[in-house]
Amino acid sequence: MANIDALRQEVSRVLSEKIVDVVLGFEAGSLPTRNQPVFIHKAKESKRLVDNGFGSNNLAALLAQRPKDEKIGVICRGCESRAIRALTVEQQLNRENLYLIGVPCRGIIDWRALERAVDGEILAVAEDGEDLLVTLKDDEKKLARAEVLHSACRNCRQPDPVGTDVLIGELPAREGLAQRSPDVAAFLGKDADARYAIFSEEAERCIRCYACREACPMCYCTECFVDHITPRWSESMVSKGGTQAWHIIRAFHQTGRCVSCGACERACPMEIKMEYITDRLNEDMQDMYGFEVGANDSDQPPFAAFSLDDRNRFKE
Amino acid sequence: MSYKTTPVNQFPKLVSQWIKKYDVTAPAEAKNGLEYKTIGDPAEMMLNNRVNTTYAPKAFFLPQSEKLFTVEHGRFQAPELKTKPRLLLGVRPCDTRAFWLLDTVFLAKGEEDAYWQRRRADSLVISFGCDTPCASCFCTSVGGEPFGREGSDIQMTQLEDVYVFEAFTEKGSALINKLPEADAATVKKVKALQKTSAAEMPKAFDNTNLRDHLYALFEDDFWKEVAETCLGCGVCTYLCPTCYCFDIVDEVQRGERVRNWDTCMFRVYSQEASGHNPRPNKAARTRQRVMHKYAYWIDSINEFGCTGCGRCVVNCPVNIDIREIVSAAQARSAKMEAAK
Amino acid sequence: MNLYQPMPMRVERVINETSDLTLKSFELTFENKTDQKAFFEKYNPGQFCQFSVFGKGEAPFGIASAAWEGPFVRFTVQNVGSLTQTIHNLQPGDLVGVRGPLGNGFPLDKLKGRNLVIIGGGCAFSTLYALTKHIMYKEHRKDYGQLTIVYGARNSGLCLYKADIESWYDRSDMVIHQAIDVPEEGWDHHVGYVPDVVKKVAPAPKNTSAIVCGPPIMTKFTLPILSELGFPPKEIYTSLEKRMKCGVGKCGRCNIGSKYVCKDGPVFTLAELNDLPQDI
Numbered sequence: 001m002a003n004i005d006a007l008r009q010e011v012s013r014v015l016s017e018k019i020v021d022v023v024l025g026f027e028a029g030s031l032p033t034r035n036q037p038v039f040i041h042k043a044k045e046s047k048r049l050v051d052n053g054f055g056s057n058n059l060a061a062l063l064a065q066r067p068k069d070e071k072i073g074v075i076c077r078g079c080e081s082r083a084i085r086a087l088t089v090e091q092q093l094n095r096e097n098l099y100l101i102g103v104p105c106r107g108i109i110d111w112r113a114l115e116r117a118v119d120g121e122i123l124a125v126a127e128d129g130e131d132l133l134v135t136l137k138d139d140e141k142k143l144a145r146a147e148v149l150h151s152a153c154r155n156c157r158q159p160d161p162v163g164t165d166v167l168i169g170e171l172p173a174r175e176g177l178a179q180r181s182p183d184v185a186a187f188l189g190k191d192a193d194a195r196y197a198i199f200s201e202e203a204e205r206c207i208r209c210y211a212c213r214e215a216c217p218m219c220y221c222t223e224c225f226v227d228h229i230t231p232r233w234s235e236s237m238v239s240k241g242g243t244q245a246w247h248i249i250r251a252f253h254q255t256g257r258c259v260s261c262g263a264c265e266r267a268c269p270m271e272i273k274m275e276y277i278t279d280r281l282n283e284d285m286q287d288m289y290g291f292e293v294g295a296n297d298s299d300q301p302p303f304a305a306f307s308l309d310d311r312n313r314f315k316e
Numbered sequence: 317m318s319y320k321t322t323p324v325n326q327f328p329k330l331v332s333q334w335i336k337k338y339d340v341t342a343p344a345e346a347k348n349g350l351e352y353k354t355i356g357d358p359a360e361m362m363l364n365n366r367v368n369t370t371y372a373p374k375a376f377f378l379p380q381s382e383k384l385f386t387v388e389h390g391r392f393q394a395p396e397l398k399t400k401p402r403l404l405l406g407v408r409p410c411d412t413r414a415f416w417l418l419d420t421v422f423l424a425k426g427e428e429d430a431y432w433q434r435r436r437a438d439s440l441v442i443s444f445g446c447d448t449p450c451a452s453c454f455c456t457s458v459g460g461e462p463f464g465r466e467g468s469d470i471q472m473t474q475l476e477d478v479y480v481f482e483a484f485t486e487k488g489s490a491l492i493n494k495l496p497e498a499d500a501a502t503v504k505k506v507k508a509l510q511k512t513s514a515a516e517m518p519k520a521f522d523n524t525n526l527r528d529h530l531y532a533l534f535e536d537d538f539w540k541e542v543a544e545t546c547l548g549c550g551v552c553t554y555l556c557p558t559c560y561c562f563d564i565v566d567e568v569q570r571g572e573r574v575r576n577w578d579t580c581m582f583r584v585y586s587q588e589a590s591g592h593n594p595r596p597n598k599a600a601r602t603r604q605r606v607m608h609k610y611a612y613w614i615d616s617i618n619e620f621g622c623t624g625c626g627r628c629v630v631n632c633p634v635n636i637d638i639r640e641i642v643s644a645a646q647a648r649s650a651k652m653e654a655a656k
Numbered sequence: 657m658n659l660y661q662p663m664p665m666r667v668e669r670v671i672n673e674t675s676d677l678t679l680k681s682f683e684l685t686f687e688n689k690t691d692q693k694a695f696f697e698k699y700n701p702g703q704f705c706q707f708s709v710f711g712k713g714e715a716p717f718g719i720a721s722a723a724w725e726g727p728f729v730r731f732t733v734q735n736v737g738s739l740t741q742t743i744h745n746l747q748p749g750d751l752v753g754v755r756g757p758l759g760n761g762f763p764l765d766k767l768k769g770r771n772l773v774i775i776g777g778g779c780a781f782s783t784l785y786a787l788t789k790h791i792m793y794k795e796h797r798k799d800y801g802q803l804t805i806v807y808g809a810r811n812s813g814l815c816l817y818k819a820d821i822e823s824w825y826d827r828s829d830m831v832i833h834q835a836i837d838v839p840e841e842g843w844d845h846h847v848g849y850v851p852d853v854v855k856k857v858a859p860a861p862k863n864t865s866a867i868v869c870g871p872p873i874m875t876k877f878t879l880p881i882l883s884e885l886g887f888p889p890k891e892i893y894t895s896l897e898k899r900m901k902c903g904v905g906k907c908g909r910c911n912i913g914s915k916y917v918c919k920d921g922p923v924f925t926l927a928e929l930n931d932l933p934q935d936i
Binding site: 031056057062121207211266267271 | 347348349366370371380381450451544545547548554555563565567570576579582584598629630631633634635636637639640
């Protein structure tokens, strides 16, 4: 975690020196286990910023709708920095207009898991090293942070911000970061019927609110395929044909593009697990094309790139 | 009306009898916490939970997707809605109040929605009075109460080891008339509990003149500020017990005309064929959501179209809290008024 | 009764209205006598129907015929999208679905005894055509005062109901002003935009109601001119268009403030519109 004073100071500085017009970060939310994304417009508002484990969103998802010529500062964790890189590569963002303030990340707390673990109305949560101190109405509980970390963060391979303009705080030593998602491995260990059963059970809960799409930094299409009417690509209903098509097609659109931040899962009110699908597709991209999303500032995702020299020609 | 009672440990036996006659639908454990399920065994039901279900029970009367017609050779045939009667058990009063509010839309005299009407007529609702509100609850700020009766046939209250039932409708009475009467002391306790629960519920905001405050802000930049971090997803409206907007779509392969929930938070909702969109940005769409609930409903029936269940507060992915919007709107409007 | 159930209707006649083939009129007849009876008991010019072709969906269209014209119902449809393209491909004998009449039409009772200025532009003239046909019917004509029509189209090829409107010039009980946007050889009526023609014609507001239907831009510029001429807001009527699905005030889509265009409109007075939030 960054030193919060240093972070606020830097935000205050870039705003008052007019390096940026606005800074995007998190402020404390209306409930003790939530943060709210916030656009800081004035230097003196920088005291609203917080840096804790409850920033559930990928802030890069909020950049697409900003005015084109706005200079914007973004407080970035690893996944945000990778999303911004990927969006820059896909020419959705102009890096020149961004000022990236990197912060060390210790993973995002899954507030639903936390609330279930303590089973009581949470009045306050304090982060104390590897522990969380939870104040309940007439009790106090201590749990290990790792227990209630969101799965995307538990599986995170690149928690440190990349390509930032400034880093606030020190990056911790990283050991034992998984190179492959254990969730994907577990899923692939099952036979086809079992895999389909898992997928069906998840998709079945979908209410098509598209929080996953809207929370995703990489879902930026002006017209999503599900909103397309002529032709219609999937059933409009919360039927199997509708919800399964939604999750499968969305995952395919994310092949080599998903930054594995898990913001989709954290936004989902029905707690649908969906990241293992895109993680699996990303592993394919890595195995087949040696491509890793957000790894550098230039490589186009294989399925989004077009080259006249492509050695695999379309059939004549 | 009289009060009936049954010991908590005898209740499953009663529910077993009901299961034979009804689709008994009650909160039960689900992968995402708590959801309504049609239970086959009373052991599945989870009553008096600390939190409400994620998905609102309005879906039992207005399913998220439903077949309006099957179509053959261009002729529209409505499906027969023959269902086993449903007994909705353990519904929180905020959610039953939503049934009552939605009845004004779907059962408006001479304009009844046949699908809602049929499902509503085929069901019985037993609400469960709330004695411990959550941090996200605000029913008393919007005209409701933790023991509100609207929209339910029977209300049940837990007093330590007994459940006390009070019926508000004839079909409710018919269901419980064989249960033993509650004695005077028990009734007194129930009434006291109802009173203290309502009194202890903190007010999220003062709703006086809220409608006027919102109208005063209609053209203000306020909405732009409120919606600045809105993702434009449908969580708040799809989980809302009173949101009822829908779309009608032809599913050619099924040979069906269906209706699906829809939401004013989606850009495409108000997009016209000409390309014109009367609500072209998130600010206009957020304004519509909030004003529909706290101003337009008041204009129509002088009730708020929000029951304070708090689902949108709990589940908004960016923690946009409608209570904070309301409070901020009041403050802004008051400031504008003062500056005049 | 099922609010969403379309009644089966059959295409009786298809009329190509305009030289560019973008506007066609469809005259539909009822498959069931009971539907026909129920329809005409309720119908009032200014109302609309939900026209459906299964597989393509449903869309609202104003009714373009008067009740006395016959057992048919006329719709004039502009080909702008996927549903309207399908409608344009319909042939006599085809079966379609129709719900209606929906909404409130023009307030005929309130208009009785008054002079009327009917102002229309483009394909939105259809419901005004129905209103004019209603008023001109011999049994009804005596109920209304002077009748003035201003009708504009982009060019002469886009003028609707040509033969019929041409015959209106010969009538002594009405005045018709037709206009096109730019001069054309052989056009001896007005040239210019509808608001300008209204200004030129300058109808007197005394005991007169104005009824305006047209593209939003035309309506927007015509309303202030009527106000300048002295028409009070409660005597200016206009019909709104919005995206609609259910057409009966349930689906929530077409609201302006607490009013639903489908149920509380589509006809509103300017006075009513002035009281609504500007969410149009």
